[in-house]
Amino acid sequence: MKRAVVLVLDSFGIGGALDAAEFGDQGADTLGSIALACAEGRADLINGDVSSTSNKRFPMSRTGPLLLPNLAKLGLFHAHLASTGQLAAGVSLPDTVIGSYGHAQEISSGKDTPSGHWELAGVPVLFDWGYFLDTEHSFPASLVADLIAQAKLSGILGNCHASGTTILEQLGEEHVRSNQPICYTSADSVFQIAAHEQHFGLERLYEVCEVARELLMPYNIARVIARPFVGETPADFTRTGNRRDYSIKPPAPTVLDKLVTERQGQVVSVGKIADIYAHSGITKNVKATGMDALFNASLAELARAGDSTLIMTNFVDFDSSFGHRRDITGYAAELEAFDRRLPELLAQLAPSDLLILTADHGCDPSWPGTEHTREQVPVLCIGAGLTAGSLGQRDTFADIGQSLAQYFGTSPMDYGTSFLSE
Ligand SMILES: O=P(O)(O)O[C@H]1O[C@H](CO)[C@@H](O)[C@H]1O
Ligand SMILES: [Mn+2]
Numbered sequence: 001m002k003r004a005v006v007l008v009l010d011s012f013g014i015g016g017a018l019d020a021a022e023f024g025d026q027g028a029d030t031l032g033s034i035a036l037a038c039a040e041g042r043a044d045l046i047n048g049d050v051s052s053t054s055n056k057r058f059p060m061s062r063t064g065p066l067l068l069p070n071l072a073k074l075g076l077f078h079a080h081l082a083s084t085g086q087l088a089a090g091v092s093l094p095d096t097v098i099g100s101y102g103h104a105q106e107i108s109s110g111k112d113t114p115s116g117h118w119e120l121a122g123v124p125v126l127f128d129w130g131y132f133l134d135t136e137h138s139f140p141a142s143l144v145a146d147l148i149a150q151a152k153l154s155g156i157l158g159n160c161h162a163s164g165t166t167i168l169e170q171l172g173e174e175h176v177r178s179n180q181p182i183c184y185t186s187a188d189s190v191f192q193i194a195a196h197e198q199h200f201g202l203e204r205l206y207e208v209c210e211v212a213r214e215l216l217m218p219y220n221i222a223r224v225i226a227r228p229f230v231g232e233t234p235a236d237f238t239r240t241g242n243r244r245d246y247s248i249k250p251p252a253p254t255v256l257d258k259l260v261t262e263r264q265g266q267v268v269s270v271g272k273i274a275d276i277y278a279h280s281g282i283t284k285n286v287k288a289t290g291m292d293a294l295f296n297a298s299l300a301e302l303a304r305a306g307d308s309t310l311i312m313t314n315f316v317d318f319d320s321s322f323g324h325r326r327d328i329t330g331y332a333a334e335l336e337a338f339d340r341r342l343p344e345l346l347a348q349l350a351p352s353d354l355l356i357l358t359a360d361h362g363c364d365p366s367w368p369g370t371e372h373t374r375e376q377v378p379v380l381c382i383g384a385g386l387t388a389g390s391l392g393q394r395d396t397f398a399d400i401g402q403s404l405a406q407y408f409g410t411s412p413m414d415y416g417t418s419f420l421s422e
């Protein structure tokens with residue numbers, strides 16, 4: 001029986017990107033920066049306290065050095081050491097490693113979520129996305145005019161680069177008063193639309209996003225993102241789990257597509273995976289909000305998975321709630337909570353199953369700004385006849401897609417080298 005589980009810890013980079021300087025990210029290291037802050041006592045949180053203003057509804061508790069014993073056993077700190085040349089602060093390498101571990105370089109031109117995920121699935125993005133580079137008045141006047149006319153709006157707010165939580169504090173009330181959606185972008189190839197779930201309406205927000213998606217095709221923008229929120233004052237505006245991503249389709253069949261079309265397999269999306277692949281190569285779409293719910297859904301899908309099934313989960317909160325919010329403490333606590341759940345998954349795997357833990361880019365919470373950071377990502381695997389030990393430097397995330405293609409017996413991908421034995 002062939003079943004694979006791929007868990008993408010969104011933004012969990014392990015430093016060491018060879019081309020980091022080209023992105024202004026030389027030295028960025030998501031895991032390393034979190035471990036350092038923990039070791040220096042800068043990421044302590046007492047029970048019942050809250051992590052940061054952006055996560056005020058997310059009480060948690062942690063203290064001292066970063067504690068990830070289960071990820072460590074899969075080889076996380078070995079992979080980080082190999083990627084950066086430095087052992088993460090305050091941690092020690094485990095006596096026994098049960099996983100096969102490596103660190104992978106990205107060859108896609110951008111450090112965004114679709115590029116990272118598509119490359120993981122064997123299809124790197126070697127062309128350049130369109131970007132809105134101006135930090136103010138970011139969108140062309142004709143685009144704004146078309147959006148207002150076609151979506152029947154009285155106007156838009158924002159039209160700038162912004163952090164998604166800060167802009168709600170600034171413009172949330174004006175949005176509720178005027179009924180004009182908040183449109184913003186970032187260094188990513190993205191057009192984000194924030195609107196109030198009740199006052200503006202969730203379905204109405206999705207409609208506006210669909211209009212925007214069409215209008216943005218000539219601009220080669222990777223994603224339109226619906227950012228619904230609730231709350232009545234700047235102090236309690238909160239984004240909800242009803243976020244929706246509108247991606248374009250990957251430029252070539254991914255290993256997900258091939259598993260479905262060539263092997264009549266099942267591809268189960270948990271979380272925003274389906275959106276990221278524009279629903280291509282997905283046979284079942286399971287929604288869940290928050291790390292525990294996403295983990296529970298992954299376990300439930302594995303329990304009912306038959307032969308030729310790929311379960312792929314995106315853990316978005318590492319990125320969205322912590323990385324972009326530059327919330328080191330929250331990121332550390334979330335990693336530790338994830339690590340505590342891992343034994344449940346390991347116990348549920350059959351020896352022939354393949355588990356891969358990885359990431360799509362970095363988002364170092366100690367880094368200036370609020371953007372992603374160009375980093376290598378961990379490749380932590382177990383099962384499917386792999387022997388424990390190093391998989392070494394992987395030259396592209398597509399090594400994962402190529403390995404999945406080999407595992408499931410599809411035709412090979414155009415990029416990547418499998419790390420599975422014949
Ligand atoms: O600040 P928020 O809205 O979380 O936006 C972030 O999320 C987007 C998608 O990852 C990125 O483009 C980044 O700007
Ligand atoms: Mn991402």
Ligand SMILES: [Mn+2]
Pocket residue numbers: 113319320324363372
């Ligand atoms: Mn992000």
